[in-house]
Amino acid sequence: MQIVIIGGGASGFMAAITAAETFPGSGIQILEKNRTVLNKVRISGGGRCNVTHRPSDLRFYIKNYPRGEKLLRKLLSQFSAQDTVDWFESRGVNLKTEEDGRMFPTTDSSHTIIECLTRTARELGIAIRTSAGVTSFTQDESGFALTMDDNSIVHCDRLLIATGGFPKRSGFDWIEQHEIIAPNPSLFTFNTPDNYLLPLAGVSVQDALVKISGTKHEWRGPLLITHWGFSGPAILKLSAWGARDLADKNYEFTCRINWIPEMNEQQLREFLVAEKSKTPKQQISSHAKFGLSSRLWKTFTEQAEIPDNLIWSEAPHKLLNRLVDMLTNSQFEVKGKTTFKEEFVTCGGVALSELNAETLESKKIPGLFFSGEVIDVDGITGGFNFQNAWASGYVVGKSIGK
Numbered sequence: 001m002q003i004v005i006i007g008g009g010a011s012g013f014m015a016a017i018t019a020a021e022t023f024p025g026s027g028i029q030i031l032e033k034n035r036t037v038l039n040k041v042r043i044s045g046g047g048r049c050n051v052t053h054r055p056s057d058l059r060f061y062i063k064n065y066p067r068g069e070k071l072l073r074k075l076l077s078q079f080s081a082q083d084t085v086d087w088f089e090s091r092g093v094n095l096k097t098e099e100d101g102r103m104f105p106t107t108d109s110s111h112t113i114i115e116c117l118t119r120t121a122r123e124l125g126i127a128i129r130t131s132a133g134v135t136s137f138t139q140d141e142s143g144f145a146l147t148m149d150d151n152s153i154v155h156c157d158r159l160l161i162a163t164g165g166f167p168k169r170s171g172f173d174w175i176e177q178h179e180i181i182a183p184n185p186s187l188f189t190f191n192t193p194d195n196y197l198l199p200l201a202g203v204s205v206q207d208a209l210v211k212i213s214g215t216k217h218e219w220r221g222p223l224l225i226t227h228w229g230f231s232g233p234a235i236l237k238l239s240a241w242g243a244r245d246l247a248d249k250n251y252e253f254t255c256r257i258n259w260i261p262e263m264n265e266q267q268l269r270e271f272l273v274a275e276k277s278k279t280p281k282q283q284i285s286s287h288a289k290f291g292l293s294s295r296l297w298k299t300f301t302e303q304a305e306i307p308d309n310l311i312w313s314e315a316p317h318k319l320l321n322r323l324v325d326m327l328t329n330s331q332f333e334v335k336g337k338t339t340f341k342e343e344f345v346t347c348g349g350v351a352l353s354e355l356n357a358e359t360l361e362s363k364k365i366p367g368l369f370f371s372g373e374v375i376d377v378d379g380i381t382g383g384f385n386f387q388n389a390w391a392s393g394y395v396v397g398k399s400i401g402k
Contacts, residue, residue, distance in 0.1 A: 001026040001401055004146065004154060006134050007162035008032030010041055010386055011372030011393035013117045015160055018397025020124035026401055028126045031146075031154070033133035038114045040164065044386070045102070049110035051088065052390070053383035054101040055081040064384045066186070066241045067347050068377030072388065074357050079394040081387055091116050100233070102383050136174050139365055158367045158400045162393065165346035165373040175350065177364055181376045183348030184247040186240045190255060191336040192229035196303060201227040203293050209261035210234050213254040213331075217242040220261055225296075228338060230255070237380040239337070243347045251337045257330045259300075260290050265328050272320045280313035290327075300326045345385055349376045359399035360392060371396045 003019055005012045008030045016028050030037070044050050053064070061081065062072045085095055085103070093116045094106045105112040121128060133149040137159065146154040165183055166172055172180045192198075204224045211218040217238060224232035239246065246253065260268055271289075279287070285308050288297035304322040306315070350370050354363055360375070362368040371392035379385045 001158065002143070002156040003028045003158045003160070003400055004144070004156035005030045005160045005162055006146075007160075007164060007372070007374075008034075008037030008128065008130070009162060009164055009372060009389065010038065010117075011164075011389035012160070012162035013038065013121060014390050014393030015162060015369075015371055015397040015400070016126050017117070017120050017124060018394050019400050020121075020126055020397075022398055023401030028124075029154075030121070030126060030128045031132040031134055031148075032128070032130045033149075035130050037128060037130060038117060041113055041117075041386075042110050044110060045104060047110055048104045048108045049113045050102050050104060050383040050386060051095055051113060052081045052084045052103050052387045054097050054103060055085065064382070065377065065379045065388070066243065068352060068375070068388070071352050071355075071357050071375075071377060072391070075388070075391040075395055078398070079391040081383075083394075084387060084390050087390070088113070088116065091120060100382065134174075139367070144367070158369070160369045160371060160396055160400060161374055162370070162372045162396075163374050165349055165378075167346060172349070178354045178362065179351040181348040181351050183346040184243050185337065185339065185345070186243040186347045186378050187236050187345040187381055188239045188337040188339055189226065189231040190229045190235055190239070190332075190334045191251075191338055192255075192332045192334055194335075195229055195332050197225050197296075197299060198227060198229075200225045200293075200295055200299060203296050204232060205259060205292065205296070207261060208234055209258040210238055211256045211258075212238070212242055212246070213256055215242065215245055217245065223257070229334070230257075230332075233381065240345075240347075240378065240380045243378075246337075251334065253334050255332050255334055257332070258328045259292065259296075259330065260327050263328075265324055268328060269320065269324050272315075272323065273317075275312045276315060277313075281311055283308070284310050284312055284315060345378055346373065347376065347378045349374050352376055358395075360396050361399065369396045369400055 003026050005016050016030050020028050041049050062069045095103045096106050097103050134146050137146045143157045144159045169182045206222050208223040209220040219234045219238040221234035222232045223234045284306055285298050285301040288294045304326050306319050360369050372389045377388050
């Protein structure tokens with residue numbers, strides 16, 4: 001049996017290795033259009049590779065995927081985050097868990113993951129061809145015929161497409177036999193060019209609640225002020241959940257931020273009023289509250305028009321109410337987005353209704369399989385997209401030679 005995998009990324013390698021171990025004697029080759037393989041693995045996590053996310057109960061784990069939850073229930077029951085950890089550790093790669101749940105190799109180097117995958121593939125006799133782009137494919141009684149960039153033809157019995165996502169719908173044209181959900185970027189930061197906080201680039205808040213006005217989308221978590229707007233886990237995760245709605249808005253919308261989400265407006269107002277008697281002589285603007293940085297606190301007091309020398313005992317309720325509104329309901333006009341580092345993730349791709357959920361085989365073309373980000377599944381930041389890559393690749397690898 002001849003098996004070809006288009007795409008030398010995480011999912012393609014997992015599928016190739018699993019197929020080689022499950023169906024010994026099969027001829028397996030990976031075709032990668034770029035000069036190097038595993039490029040996304042190389043840059044992930046700032047070059048450390050966020051392999052997966054801390055294993056947890058499947059019901060909670062799949063809540064980290066804005067799209068594809070039903071399919072992932074089946075995939076992750078076959079190859080969970082714990083299975084990923086065990087898989088790498090059995091091949092000499094130990095992983096560590098950081099406070100936020102992200103898991104990295106203990107070496108803090110993506111080369112550890114790349115070396116493990118490429119070494120294992122070589123040991124199993126998997127052929128890896130780089131600079132080998134596929135432009136089209138056909139199927140007849142004898143199998144598949146793939147037309148390459150140089151017009152040569154590659155034949156195989158079974159075919160896996162694991163190319164990753166494409167930024168534009170036209171990228172999927174060569175898979176024209178299947179319904180394609182138009183791709184949109186996921187995991188991006190917000191551009192707010194008129195934001196009065198831009199001079200505070202680099203300042204972060206550990207707990208903020210961000211909402212998209214006019215939608216149900218909101219997320220609570222760490223937030224980072226950047227030179228162009230807002231980033232950090234709260235923004236990235238919100239962008240993933242709102243990917244399609246925000247694309248429909250052409251990335252122009254209002255975001256509202258509550259900087260003190262552990263308190264409601266009334267509680268916050270009572271806290272500030274209490275400061276009038278608790279620290280009556282203290283200057284409001286020069287003593288930050290709620291764990292906010294002094295620069296951020298001072299900016300909020302300036303926006304609330306609180307004079308630098310105003311002390312708590314002399315603060316009129318009108319100004320305190322203005323500060324409450326600033327802290328609980330700041331509004332910023334978003335005009336555009338920026339891709340998060342080099343970790344480009346899309347929602348969209350091959351419609352899940354086109355696939356057998358147990359094997360990821362095409363319902364329209366027997367012997368053709370899909371895995372990874374080319375299908376309409378995507379996760380939030382934190383290792384979830386790689387877990388989908390490993391799980392879907394494993395499931396295909398277990399099935400493709402049957």
